[in-house]
Amino acid sequence: MKSERLRALSVPRSSELTLRGSTRLDHWAVGRIQQAVAPAPLRFVLWDGYAIGTGEAPIATITVKNRTALYKWLWHPELNFGDGYMSGAVDVHGDLVEMLEAVYRAMGDSAPRPWWLPEPANTPNASRENVHHHYDIGNEFYRLWLDERMLYTCAYFPTPDAPLEAAQIAKMDLVCRKLRLQPGERVVEAGCGWGSLALFMARHYGVTVRAFNVSAEQIAYARRKASEQGLADRVDFVEDDYRQVRGTYDAFVSVGMLEHVGAPDYPTLGGVIDRALTDSGRGLLHFIGRNQSAPLNAWIRKRIFPGAYAPTLREVFEHVLEPHDLSVLDVENLRLHYAKTLVHWRSRFKDASREVAAMFDTTFVRAWDLYLAGSEVAFTTGSMQLFQVVFARGGSNGVPWTRVSG
Numbered sequence: 001m002k003s004e005r006l007r008a009l010s011v012p013r014s015s016e017l018t019l020r021g022s023t024r025l026d027h028w029a030v031g032r033i034q035q036a037v038a039p040a041p042l043r044f045v046l047w048d049g050y051a052i053g054t055g056e057a058p059i060a061t062i063t064v065k066n067r068t069a070l071y072k073w074l075w076h077p078e079l080n081f082g083d084g085y086m087s088g089a090v091d092v093h094g095d096l097v098e099m100l101e102a103v104y105r106a107m108g109d110s111a112p113r114p115w116w117l118p119e120p121a122n123t124p125n126a127s128r129e130n131v132h133h134h135y136d137i138g139n140e141f142y143r144l145w146l147d148e149r150m151l152y153t154c155a156y157f158p159t160p161d162a163p164l165e166a167a168q169i170a171k172m173d174l175v176c177r178k179l180r181l182q183p184g185e186r187v188v189e190a191g192c193g194w195g196s197l198a199l200f201m202a203r204h205y206g207v208t209v210r211a212f213n214v215s216a217e218q219i220a221y222a223r224r225k226a227s228e229q230g231l232a233d234r235v236d237f238v239e240d241d242y243r244q245v246r247g248t249y250d251a252f253v254s255v256g257m258l259e260h261v262g263a264p265d266y267p268t269l270g271g272v273i274d275r276a277l278t279d280s281g282r283g284l285l286h287f288i289g290r291n292q293s294a295p296l297n298a299w300i301r302k303r304i305f306p307g308a309y310a311p312t313l314r315e316v317f318e319h320v321l322e323p324h325d326l327s328v329l330d331v332e333n334l335r336l337h338y339a340k341t342l343v344h345w346r347s348r349f350k351d352a353s354r355e356v357a358a359m360f361d362t363t364f365v366r367a368w369d370l371y372l373a374g375s376e377v378a379f380t381t382g383s384m385q386l387f388q389v390v391f392a393r394g395g396s397n398g399v400p401w402t403r404v405s406g
Contacts, residue, residue, distance in 0.1 A: 021048045021050075022047065022048050022050045026046060026050070026067065026070060027050060029071060029074045030044050030046060030050075030052055030064065030070060031052055032074060033070075033073060033074060036077065036107070037102075037106045037107060038054075038106060039054075039106055040054075040099075040102035040105070040106040041054040041056050041058050041102065042054065042058050042061070042062060042102065043058040043060070043061040044061075044062050044063075044064065045062070045064070046064055046070070047063075047065050047066055047067075058094070059094055059095070059098050059102055060092055060093060060094025060095065060096075060099035060102075061092075061094060062090065062091070062092055063090070063091045064084070064089070065088070065089050065091065069084040069087075069089035069090055073090070078297055078298040078299060079299050079302065080299075082367075083299065083303075085366060086303070086363050086366045086367035086370060087363060088363070088366065096369070096370070097373050097376060097377060100374055100377040101377045101380060101381060104377050104378070104381040104383055105381055138217070138359065139194075139217055139218075139221055140359070141359055141360075142194075144348070144352035144355055144356065145345055145348035145351075145352050146345070146348075147164050147165045147168045148165060149165075149168060149196040150194035150196060151168040151171070151193065151194075151196050151197075152193055152194075153171070153255050153256035154171065154256075154337055154338040154341050154386045155167035155168045155337060155340070155341040156170045156174050156334065157170070157340055158170050164344040164345075167337075167340075167341070169200075172196065172201075174404070175197065175253065175284055175286065175388075176200070176204070176205050178284055178330065178388065178390050179251045179282060179284055180282070180400060181205040181207050182205075182206075182250075183206030183207065184206060184207070185208075185250040186207065186209075186210075186247075186248075186249045186251075187207050187209045187210070187251045187252075187253060188209070188211075188212070188245055188247070188251075188252055189210070189252075189254065189255075190212050190242040190245065190252070190253075190254040190269075190272070191213060191242065191254055191255070191256060192211035192213045192222060193213065193222075193256065194218050194221050194222055194225070195211060195219075195222025195223075195225055195226065195237060196225075197253070197255060198211040198222070198235045199222075199225060199226060199229060199231055199235055202231050202234040202235045203229070203231060207251075208234050208235070208236075209235045209236070210235075210236045210238060210245075210249070211236070211237050211238065212238045212240055212241070212242050212245060213237070213238075214239065214240065214241055215239075216239060219239040222237045223237050242254075242257065242261075242269065243268060245272050245275075245276050248275075248276060248281075249276050249277060249278065250278055250280070251277075251281060251282055251284075252273050252276055252277055252282075252283035252284075253283060253284050253286075254283075254284070254285050254286065254287075255284075255286040256286060256287065257287075258287035258311065258316070259287055259288050259308050259309065259310055260305075260307060260308055261309075262307060262309050263309055263311060263315060263319070266316070266319035267320075267323065269320055270319065270320040270324050271324070273320070273324065273326070274324035274326070277393065279393060279395075279396065280392075280393065280396045280398045281392070281393055282329070282391065282393070282396070282399070283326075283392070284388060284389065284391075285316065285391075286386075286387070286388045287310075287386075288338075288384055288385070289310050289312060289313060289316070289384070289386070289387045290310050290385060291382070291385060292312065293311070293314075293315065296308050296309055296310060297374070300371065300374070303371075304367070304368075304371045313331065313389070316387075321389075321391055325393070325394035325395075326394060327391060327392055327394045328389060328390070328391050329391060329392055329399055329400070330388075330389070330390040330403060330404075331387060331388070331389050332387070333387055334386040334387075335379050335382065335384070335385050335386050336379065336380070338375075338379045338386040339376050339379035339380045342372055342376035343376060346369070346372040346376065349372055350369065353369075356368070
């Protein structure tokens, strides 16, 4: 597993053994990069000490250590800044989050997806490979920096200073209350992670749960926890794709899976929900989204989350819910809660960086630190949103009179 993960994150190294001094062309190239992120107060330094930057005090200095990294960055900034950073060919002196936030705000919204570049479909095999790439890299790795229940989705902070463990419990309870779960009801969960929500629903709300996931490591962990907690007769963890959901249920829930479905398969997901819900059924989708349709960051898609796509509300409404007359009852945006969650995760990750480097290598550590820092900034700047959408059958009157409060 370790060698497989390192191959996935491998970046070709520069063949330059001895760097000559920078040229006018190099100065032009770094100037173009600097102009692209103006007015971010950053200083850029090349391998021979040549520097360019803002007239005011910079919040960070970015050092480009070789010519190959410079021109790769210029050619494809979204992909090759990340590759340069993770390999050590590009370094940041200063606070990484502050630097990234300045760049995000300077560059504005992401460019929309071109009409001629469709979002690729995630077939069952592709979905399994994508999940394997990110989630099956070792439970011990995730245990180093997630909360004790291994929840890898946005937490809900009743107060900004709530600890992560309490905020993750509050998130699970909020989901259950929004679904108005009642003892004896049947729930299906699509994309159950390490199983904590399914176990929480069964233990605290008296429901039975069938939970689907294509990650072999996560399912094995979840089944073990269900047995340890005496809930194996009430929670059935199924190692299979969401498209294989069968039977009817009172509630459908998906927390953090929609991002991995892919826009071309939204009608398929809608069909699964439609056939799974009873006439009075309801559901909740919790997912990372955007205000405007755009592809996910190229580096994130290549190195961290292959096949991922963060949709707009319109895309979800139009292609998942509307074709089946599913009524939207409530929408809540927890964007800042996800930024706070990421602050906790990155702090814990940095504390465990030596253990992570021993599991993998320093390139892996730098890649994941950049991923966590960039994700935090995506939420603080509004580039990404975190939506919770509650829905029900269009003709059902078994809907709440009032909105669930935090």
